[in-house]
Amino acid sequence: MSTQYKPAIHFQHVDYRIGDLEILNDITGSFPQGRITTLVGPSGAGKSTLLKLCNGLISPANGEIFVKDKAIGDYDPVELRRMVGMALQSAPMISGTVYENLNLPLELQGQQLAKEQAVELLEDVGLKGDLLDRKVKELSGGQRQKVSIARTLVNKPEILLMDEITSSLDRASKLEVEELISKINRKYKTTIIWITHNLQQALEIGDYTWVMMDGQVVETGESSLLEDPQNQRVNEFVKGVVS
Ligand code: ADP
Ligand code: MG
16 A cells, blocks of 8 residues: 555454364454545355444454554444444335435434434435435335435544445446545545446446455555456456456
């Protein structure tokens, strides 16, 4: 990584196990602050597991994770969740209105989201403010995904973790969500860590890329590495031999 970027998150010799099963093995590396890092690798490589370690949903068996230079275990869990937001492929929604869904993170903290703020969040993700009182079940898949991203933005996270958020979207919605994430990255300098199985997407939207295989990080660097990987297995993966 170029030395001009500070790490937003740093892994140092991190192992993760479930029982005797080694899921992640000796992960060391950084996610640069204010940049978009794409995380790619075959299914089962450990990408989602690594993301869950980043916001303390799960904890390492060995090693240390630092978020903005502070050991993850030294954070108050509520503070950590506020700072590190996470969006998933199919975000769970409550059955009410768009507003009720946007208000959920604050409601859980005993607060309430102002209507003007809710409208601003919707506009931030390219939706019209008048959607606020609509039932989420009336929305299209793309609109729901945008509401789910807006909900992740309620706490103004400095770091956004995204796990295959465009996988179930049609092409037009996928492009809109990509554009939206780039916009959030530019506007708020949000650090983005984006898991995708779409290598073209990883190359186009990423500044930086991590390639994972079999619970290990096998190659990292500027996203252009995907055009000409140095590692033989990464080369085979990119060429479609491994999927
Ligand atoms: P990816 O997101 O790259 O597809 P995951 O992080 O979901 O990979 O999973 C990595 C490996 O860990 C896989 O082999 C998966 O089967 C295993 N795994 C993940 N979660 C569990 C679990 N709760 N119990 C058992 N095995 C798990
Ligand atoms: Mg996964």
